[in-house]
Amino acid sequence: MSNAHAVVPKSSVFDVDAMLADTTVRIIVCCGAGGVGKTTTAAALALRAAEQGRKVVVLTIDPARRLAQSLGLGHLDNDPRPVLGIEGGGSLDAMMLDMKRTFDEFVESAADPERAATILANPFYQSLSSSFAGTQEYMAMEKLGQLRNSAVVENRWDLIVVDTPPSRSALDFLDAPRRLGSFLDGRFIRLLAAPAKAGGRAYMRVLSAGFGVFTSVLSKILGGQVLTDVQQFVASIDTLFGGFRERADETYAMLKADDTAFVVITAPERDALREASYFVERLDGDDMPLAGLVLNRVASTTASGLDAATATSAAARLSDLAAETSAAVLRIHAQLVATQDRQRRLAERFTSAHRHVPIAVVPTMPADVTDLADLRTIGQALADG
Amino acid sequence: MSAAYAHYVAHETDSDWEGVRLHVVTGKGGTGKTTVAGALALALATGGRRVLLIEVEGRQGIAQLFDVPPLDYNDRRIASAPDGGEVFGNALDSEEALLEFLDMFYNLRRAGSALKKMGAIDFATTIAPGVRDVLLTGKTKEAVRRKSGGDYVYDAVVMDAPPTGRITRFLNVNNEIADLAKTGPIRSQADAVMAVIASPQTAVHVVTLLEEMPVQETGDAIAELTAEGLPVGAIIVNQVRIPLLSGVDQQRALTHTLDLVQLAIDLESVGITANDSTLAALISESADHAERVALEDRERLTIAALSRPTYELPFRPDGIDPGSLYDLAEALRDQGVA
Numbered sequence: 001m002s003n004a005h006a007v008v009p010k011s012s013v014f015d016v017d018a019m020l021a022d023t024t025v026r027i028i029v030c031c032g033a034g035g036v037g038k039t040t041t042a043a044a045l046a047l048r049a050a051e052q053g054r055k056v057v058v059l060t061i062d063p064a065r066r067l068a069q070s071l072g073l074g075h076l077d078n079d080p081r082p083v084l085g086i087e088g089g090g091s092l093d094a095m096m097l098d099m100k101r102t103f104d105e106f107v108e109s110a111a112d113p114e115r116a117a118t119i120l121a122n123p124f125y126q127s128l129s130s131s132f133a134g135t136q137e138y139m140a141m142e143k144l145g146q147l148r149n150s151a152v153v154e155n156r157w158d159l160i161v162v163d164t165p166p167s168r169s170a171l172d173f174l175d176a177p178r179r180l181g182s183f184l185d186g187r188f189i190r191l192l193a194a195p196a197k198a199g200g201r202a203y204m205r206v207l208s209a210g211f212g213v214f215t216s217v218l219s220k221i222l223g224g225q226v227l228t229d230v231q232q233f234v235a236s237i238d239t240l241f242g243g244f245r246e247r248a249d250e251t252y253a254m255l256k257a258d259d260t261a262f263v264v265i266t267a268p269e270r271d272a273l274r275e276a277s278y279f280v281e282r283l284d285g286d287d288m289p290l291a292g293l294v295l296n297r298v299a300s301t302t303a304s305g306l307d308a309a310t311a312t313s314a315a316a317r318l319s320d321l322a323a324e325t326s327a328a329v330l331r332i333h334a335q336l337v338a339t340q341d342r343q344r345r346l347a348e349r350f351t352s353a354h355r356h357v358p359i360a361v362v363p364t365m366p367a368d369v370t371d372l373a374d375l376r377t378i379g380q381a382l383a384d385g
Numbered sequence: 386m387s388a389a390y391a392h393y394v395a396h397e398t399d400s401d402w403e404g405v406r407l408h409v410v411t412g413k414g415g416t417g418k419t420t421v422a423g424a425l426a427l428a429l430a431t432g433g434r435r436v437l438l439i440e441v442e443g444r445q446g447i448a449q450l451f452d453v454p455p456l457d458y459n460d461r462r463i464a465s466a467p468d469g470g471e472v473f474g475n476a477l478d479s480e481e482a483l484l485e486f487l488d489m490f491y492n493l494r495r496a497g498s499a500l501k502k503m504g505a506i507d508f509a510t511t512i513a514p515g516v517r518d519v520l521l522t523g524k525t526k527e528a529v530r531r532k533s534g535g536d537y538v539y540d541a542v543v544m545d546a547p548p549t550g551r552i553t554r555f556l557n558v559n560n561e562i563a564d565l566a567k568t569g570p571i572r573s574q575a576d577a578v579m580a581v582i583a584s585p586q587t588a589v590h591v592v593t594l595l596e597e598m599p600v601q602e603t604g605d606a607i608a609e610l611t612a613e614g615l616p617v618g619a620i621i622v623n624q625v626r627i628p629l630l631s632g633v634d635q636q637r638a639l640t641h642t643l644d645l646v647q648l649a650i651d652l653e654s655v656g657i658t659a660n661d662s663t664l665a666a667l668i669s670e671s672a673d674h675a676e677r678v679a680l681e682d683r684e685r686l687t688i689a690a691l692s693r694p695t696y697e698l699p700f701r702p703d704g705i706d707p708g709s710l711y712d713l714a715e716a717l718r719d720q721g722v723a
Contacts, residue, residue: 034548035415064598127514166414166550183508217487217497217509226513270449270704272415303666306657314655325643326651328629329667332674335629338702366676368597 011351014292014358016382020049020159025261027148027160027254028291031173032265033275034166037296039063040369040378041265041362042163043071043094047083047372048379049159050092057093057147058161061140068096070371078102080147085372093157102139103129111236119236124229134176136165141177141251148254171282174255177248261291264357266350268298268343273350280354292358294382295347299339300363308337360385401619401694401721405588407529407581408543408618411552411606412592413599417623419446420705420713421592421698422545425621427714428723430470434540437473437528438463441521446545447474452707458482460528467711473539475528480506482520490570515561516571522558523574526581549591549606556582556589557613588618593688595622595681600688607691619722620693622685624700628678630671638675643668696720 019025030042039060046058057080063073071083071094078101080093107125108116119125129135144162151157164173219227254260262283266276276293283290311334318327351359362381369375402408408425412418422438430436437460440447448455451463456476463474483506487497497506510517531538547555554561558575581587591606593599603620610617630638637643645664652659659667688695697720698713705713717723 033414035413065601066597217491220491267415269415301666301670303659303663303670305663306659306667310657314652314657317655318651321651321654323651323654324631325634326648328631328634329643329648329671330652331629332671333667335702336670342702342704364673366673367680 011355011357011359014294014360014385016045016048016292016360016385017052019261019263019291020045020052020054023054023158024259025291026151026158026259027144027162027257027261029162029164029173029255029260029262030265031164031262031279033272036265036267036272037362038166038265039163040067040375041263041294041296041382042161043067043369044375044378044382045263046092046094046159046161047086047375048383049161050083050086050090051088051376051379053088053090054159055091055157056159056161057095057151057157058163059095059097059140059143059147060163061097061136061165063096063163064368066368066370070369070375078105078143083372097136097140097143099136099139100130102143103135106139106142107237115236119233122229122233122236124226124233128233134172134180137173137176138180138248140165140173141248145251145254171278174252174282174286177251178245180248256286256288258289261289263291263294265294265296267296268346270346273346277350277353280357290357292360293354294385295359295361297364298361299336299343300361301333301336301340303333306333306337308334308341311337400723402588402723404585405618406537406539406541407525407587408541409546409552409556409582409587409589410543410592410621411546411549411589412621412623413550413602414548416592416594416599417705418548418592419450419545420710421590421621421623422543423447423450424698424710424713424717425590425722426472426541426543427464427466427470427710428717429541429543430466430472431468431714431718431723432466433469434466435471435473435538436466437475437539437542438545439475439477439525439528439542440545441477441525442545442547443476443478445476447476450705450707450710464707466714477521477524479510479517479520482524483510483516486520486523486570486574513562515558518555518561519558519571519575519578522556522578522582526578529581529586546589549602552589552606553609553613553615556610556615558582560613583614583616585616587616589615590618590621591693592621592623594624595626595684595688597684600684604687604691607693617693620688620691620695621717622688622695622697625697626674626677626681626700630675630678634671635675635678638668638671639679641668641672643671696722 019028028042028045030038030045032038039062042058042060043063046056050056058071060068060071060073063071072081073094073096077096078098080095083092083094086092104120107119111119140162144160147157147160151160215227264276264279264283266272280290280293282288311330315327315330315334318324318330351357360382362378362385365374365378367374369378408429410418410422410425412421419440426436426438438447440456445455447463451474453461453463453474456463456474458475458478458481460473460475462471464472466472480501484497484501510520525542525544528539529542546552559579562571562575589610591603593603607617607620628635634643645668648667649659649664696717698716701709703709
């Protein structure tokens with residue numbers, strides 16, 4: 001147990017290396033609110049697994065430029081490519097999700113060229129594939145499904161590590177695909193599509209008065225063209241995919257399988273811990289396998305014998321004695337201890353509500369990740385957790 | 386008169402944002418956008434002004450920040466500012482805004498309620514997300530222009546806006562509904578919104594930390610906003626570490642050449658006996674601090690290259706509570722924000 005773990009005294013330790021070594025774990029999903037170091041953690045876990053001998057692919061979403069460069073990902077690239085410089089017997093491939101291209105490829109693989117072209121040109125499809133809230137999550141799931149398929153069929157990888165999109169709520173990753181699925185498969189969109197199939201507006205008259213008001217209001221607000229685009233889109237995809245919802249349900253089921261492990265990533269901040277709580281409860285409720293929690297960016301001191309108040313008053317006296325350097329060293333220590341104490345209070349609130357959740361504590365890294373060596377350091381910190 | 390009060394008076398006519406009535410606050414997730422929006426509202430309200438603080442993403446961030454019960458679609462007083470100012474809060478909701486809109490233009494409020502029950506409004510704003518943004522920015526514009534007896538009801542409106550990745554699309558409503566109705570109320574609403582948002586009455590401030598990713602997104606957002614002709618305001622740098630080491634010591638700390646023996650002697654002189662491992666730990670903490678300060682200095686150069694007015698707010702090791710918001714507001718005023 002590292003000293004950093006003193007921050008959360010009541011919890012058990014998340015044995016990251018045991019998870020990485022467990023060959024029955026074939027998918028690791030890294031979840032958490034935005035801004036907690038999710039992508040970096042996913043990359044560090046993937047690298048560590050690879051260097052311990054596994055054949056790993058990591059799917060990153062929107063990584064920082066230098067992190068992307070450290071993985072050899074110079075630009076947005078929708079296919080995995082090998083990361084150079086891996087030590088040990090394993091291998092690591094990395095990719096960045098290109099949401100629009102994933103959606104386009106999905107359409108192209110499922111439709112004949114002519115129909116695919118019609119769909120790709122549809123204005124509603126274009127806005128759906130580039131900006132719909134939830135498309136990124138849906139496509140991350142879709143890509144995960146594809147990677148899993150290559151892993152199984154071609155035996156290319158034995159471990160997939162996935163980063164999740166930077167959303168406000170960690171739950172979005174689980175909910176957005178089904179939301180998009182039920183939206184595209186839903187009652188309204190089918191009713192909207194109906195006139196196109198039934199050959200005209202006459203069909204509308206037999207529908208409920210409520211729906212009549214609905215379409216009339218919609219046309220007033222959105223304009224008739226949007227409705228036409230949506231109708232055409234639905235008509236052209238309807239026969240192809242056997243239902244988006246079904247597909248979303250399949251990927252959802254995949255996440256409940258025994259070979260999946262969820263890692264929830266958070267930081268010792270109020271909002272991030274609240275999101276982590278929601279997520280942990282949700283995984284529990286849905287019987288999804290939570291491997292552990294990573295508490296990132298934790299302030300920790302190894303000079304724990306020196307409390308903040310003593311350090312602060314000693315610093316003041318040293319200033320009086322013109323020993324400014326030593327005074328500054330003590331002030332830095334006092335600030336660190338104050339941060340650590342605040343974080344401990346926040347973390348304890350989480351652990352008292354979720355005692356069963358094993359936690360790995362990762363100390364604050366003074367600088368950003370710029371190369372594989374930095375990722376290795378984080379991987380080591382995760383394992384020391 | 387306290388020194389702090391004298392300071393406020395000195396700035397009374399010396400704000401960097403004279404004439405700006407709508408302050409839009411964006412930033413990457415995790416940079417403290419909501420906290421900064423709250424502090425900015427307090428700073429603007431100081432000295433007897435009325436300021437409305439609006440949130441648009443339904444997360445009740447303002448209520449948590451000010452430690453008040455959840456907000457709704459009605460303006461409610463949430464804090465007093467120094468010297469008689471008042472801050473009001475509102476959590477905008479696109480469904481409410483749509484119902485209000487339907488009522489205003491089509492006298493459809495009852496039908497609207499029925500549509501809401503059917504989930505139809507959710508559906509409509511989903512197939513055309515632009516409509517949702519027009520409604521939210523439209524309601525904000527209405528608050529900016531609201532008058533009572535010839536005077537504006539609010540001296541300023543502060544919006545806790547969507548994050549940097551979505552801000553340009555969110556504000557650029559004209560573009561968003563370009564493919565929708567070419568005439569009619571939504572179109573006129575969008576035009577009226579743009580008349581406020583793309584004018585000198587508005588400033589879009591970007592909150593960042595001195596870290597790679599937030600600074601990168603700040604630059605991207607400013608470029609996008611500028612390209613669309615939207616008025617970029619300040620860069621507000623949050624959670625800045627105050628360098629605690631002098632220039633020479635900073636270099637020594639970075640190169641791990643701080644004098645351990647001298648530290649031991651100094652500590653001893655104030656009655657602290659530290660063993661070797663404690664001394665080594667203290668030196669290593671100083672090295673981390675120096676490294677962090679050096680990183681922040683590098684990111685600061687990137688920010689300076691963006692050539693925008695920049696304000697800095699200090700890192701608070703104890704975290705943010707409603708009380709410390711007032712300190713942040715004062716720090717903003719001291720730098721000329723209001």
